Amino acid sequence: MRLPVFACSGPSDWVRVAAAVLVLGLLPVLLDDPFFILVLQSLAYLFIVTLGLDILVGWTGQISLGHAGLYAVGAYTTAIMSTRLGLPFWVTAPAGIALAGLCGAALALPSLRAKGPYLAMVTIAFGFMAEVTSNRWSFTGGPMGISSIPPPTLPGGSEMTATQYFWLIAGVALLCHLLAANLFRSRIGRTFRALQSSDIAAEIVGINVYRYKVLAFVISSVYAGIGGVFFAHQSGFINSDTFVFSFSVSLLAAVLIGGSGTLYGPLVGSVILNLIPTVFASLYKYHLYIFGGIILVTIVFLPKGIVGSLRQITWFRRVHRETPDIASDACIPDFAPGSLPHGAALAIRQLCKSFGGIRALNGVDLAIAPGTIHGLIGPNGSGKSTLVNVLSGVYRADSGAMMLGDCALSPKRPSSMARHGVTRTFQNIRLFNELSVLDNVMVGFHLQFTCGFWRHFLQTRAAIAEEAAFRRKAIALLAFVGIGERAHDRAQDLPHGQQRMLEIARALAVRPRLLMLDEPAAGVSPAELSNLMRIIRAIRAAGVTLLVIEHHMDLIMQVSDTISVLDFGQKIAEGTAAAICADPKVIEAYLGAPVAPGEVVAAGA
Ligand code: ADP
Ligand code: MG
Numbered sequence: 001m002r003l004p005v006f007a008c009s010g011p012s013d014w015v016r017v018a019a020a021v022l023v024l025g026l027l028p029v030l031l032d033d034p035f036f037i038l039v040l041q042s043l044a045y046l047f048i049v050t051l052g053l054d055i056l057v058g059w060t061g062q063i064s065l066g067h068a069g070l071y072a073v074g075a076y077t078t079a080i081m082s083t084r085l086g087l088p089f090w091v092t093a094p095a096g097i098a099l100a101g102l103c104g105a106a107l108a109l110p111s112l113r114a115k116g117p118y119l120a121m122v123t124i125a126f127g128f129m130a131e132v133t134s135n136r137w138s139f140t141g142g143p144m145g146i147s148s149i150p151p152p153t154l155p156g157g158s159e160m161t162a163t164q165y166f167w168l169i170a171g172v173a174l175l176c177h178l179l180a181a182n183l184f185r186s187r188i189g190r191t192f193r194a195l196q197s198s199d200i201a202a203e204i205v206g207i208n209v210y211r212y213k214v215l216a217f218v219i220s221s222v223y224a225g226i227g228g229v230f231f232a233h234q235s236g237f238i239n240s241d242t243f244v245f246s247f248s249v250s251l252l253a254a255v256l257i258g259g260s261g262t263l264y265g266p267l268v269g270s271v272i273l274n275l276i277p278t279v280f281a282s283l284y285k286y287h288l289y290i291f292g293g294i295i296l297v298t299i300v301f302l303p304k305g306i307v308g309s310l311r312q313i314t315w316f317r318r319v320h321r322e323t324p325d326i327a328s329d330a331c332i333p334d335f336a337p338g339s340l341p342h343g344a345a346l347a348i349r350q351l352c353k354s355f356g357g358i359r360a361l362n363g364v365d366l367a368i369a370p371g372t373i374h375g376l377i378g379p380n381g382s383g384k385s386t387l388v389n390v391l392s393g394v395y396r397a398d399s400g401a402m403m404l405g406d407c408a409l410s411p412k413r414p415s416s417m418a419r420h421g422v423t424r425t426f427q428n429i430r431l432f433n434e435l436s437v438l439d440n441v442m443v444g445f446h447l448q449f450t451c452g453f454w455r456h457f458l459q460t461r462a463a464i465a466e467e468a469a470f471r472r473k474a475i476a477l478l479a480f481v482g483i484g485e486r487a488h489d490r491a492q493d494l495p496h497g498q499q500r501m502l503e504i505a506r507a508l509a510v511r512p513r514l515l516m517l518d519e520p521a522a523g524v525s526p527a528e529l530s531n532l533m534r535i536i537r538a539i540r541a542a543g544v545t546l547l548v549i550e551h552h553m554d555l556i557m558q559v560s561d562t563i564s565v566l567d568f569g570q571k572i573a574e575g576t577a578a579a580i581c582a583d584p585k586v587i588e589a590y591l592g593a594p595v596a597p598g599e600v601v602a603a604g605a
Pocket of ligand 2: 384385
């Protein structure tokens with residue numbers, strides 16, 4: 001039986017949780033030494049902070065160098081409230097954690113609007129602000145800090161002993177780990193990890209990348225706040241000396257050394273983070289050099305960190321262990337035509353897009369009938385990909401109008417186009433490389449998941465059932481494009497042709513009404529080409545409208561109902577394959593010689 005809260009998928013998971021509880025319970029009893037218990041306490045709360053940072057850095061690929069500041073917010077809030085207002089730990093701790101989360105939101109909301117290294121810069125600035133504020137502000141005790149922070153009290157009113165406090169921190173750390181594990185396995189964690197590979201690919205399946213990055217930052221800040229709260233009540237005294245830039249750097253170092261993007265990396269990293277000052281106590285003033293050295297060695301010899309490197313070794317074995325699961329699911333019906341929504345008519349009028357002096361699209365008109373395949377050909381640089389980029393919301397048109405069915409499109413971002421049922425594949429393949437083939441398709445279902453964040457975070461029955469249902473659909477889609485047996489491989493390990501098929505499967509998961517394929521046959525072997533034609537025709541048979549850009553004349557002539565030809569950003573011809581082949585303007589601009597369907601293999605490539 002599966003309990004509702006944690007994604008423990010079998011008895012072995014519950015055995016591991018029970019073992020962890022047993023070890024954490026017995027450790028301070030068996031090794032009854034005050035110093036050792038203190039070290040264990042620090043290890044447990046630093047693990048929470050490192051885990052939170054890993055969710056941000058290792059999962060979504062963002063950098064924060066100001067986590068010491070968020071840690072300080074948790075610590076100072078609980079310290080001030082308990083020493084000045086005399087409030088109990090059970091009130092001040094949630095307040096500290098909540099304020100750290102709010103500060104995280106306040107930092108992330110503006111800085112994540114901009115692309116590039118702004119978040120890292122803003123977090124550095126925040127870290128310095130927190131340090132200077134705590135050092136100068138009388139409310140935070142200035143350089144003298146805040147002392148006499150009481151330990152938490154038990155329900156009877158007596159203060160917790162060091163061992164009891166360790167049990168509390170360790171219990172919360174275990175809870176944080178289990179919740180992070182839930183997140184990792186759920187669609188939320190998968191979405192976070194997808195962002196690391198490609199923002200744009202995430203957007204075109206309907207993910208609002210900005211919102212998810214903010215969410216990751218807030219979760220990470222909450223975890224930092226929890227650590228700060230525990231630290232304040234452990235040491236009983238805080239001042240600005242703890243919340244310095246180098247502490248943020250060491251947290252980041254712990255994530256990288258342990259293995260970013262893994263669940264157990266932060267544990268290994270925080271053990272190392274905790275042990276270095278203890279082991280090298282006499283070399284304390286050199287601790288940043290020691291960290292620097294360890295980071296350098298890790299990056300050179302173990303670029304994925306300690307746990308990440310171990311995971312790479314076990315990947316192969318895991319793949320082979322999980323393969324039977326796919327085989328048993330192969331009985332699921334193949335791609336069902338009725339499973340996709342009906343294609344919509346596309347109408348484009350006078351579409352223009354310029355890049356500086358280059359008029360990539362110069363007043364393009366296009367009408368595509370619903371449920372048909374429209375081929376788009378033309379020489380390199382004629383504006384084909386730009387048209388797809390504008391239609392999918394990657395670029396904004398300078399002028400012109402676009403209608404999908406009865407709906408006027410004015411895309412603000414690709415995710416809004418995906419919500420309209422418009423999605424695409426890319427000329428230069430964009431997969432979520434680090435995710436498995438199956439997970440790439442699962443990310444494609446983003447808009448169809450109905451369970452929200454909390455249900456996935458707590459792994460309710462509904463969330464688990466929904467995940468399983470989409471998993472079966474993903475397997476069916478992979479079987480449909482002919483790569484079902486690769487489901488558990490990493491996407492980046494697939495050969496080029498199969499990567500193109502995976503991109504199509506992921507796009508189908510969006511349930512598109514208009515699907516645009518940008519050079520789907522590029523790099524595809526002749527054997528795979530007939531499979532590709534079968535797939536494209538089957539998608540049309542399912543009722544989807546397709547816009548296919550291709551240099552491969554054999555394919556485009558055989559599958560297209562209508563073909564348009566672009567040259568220098570303008571449409572120079574439109575018609576059936578036969579009419580296009582005979583059009584002198586097309587022959588002059590693109591084909592170079594008269595062509596009959598089936599004769600020419602590739603042109604203009
Ligand atoms: P095609 O896909 O037909 O080969 P593209 O649509 O990629 O052509 O490009 C059309 C023109 O627009 C080319 O001259 C290209 O250099 C230019 N172009 C496309 N994207 C950009 C961009 N992001 N910045 C500047 N120029 C671009
Ligand atoms: Mg192109």
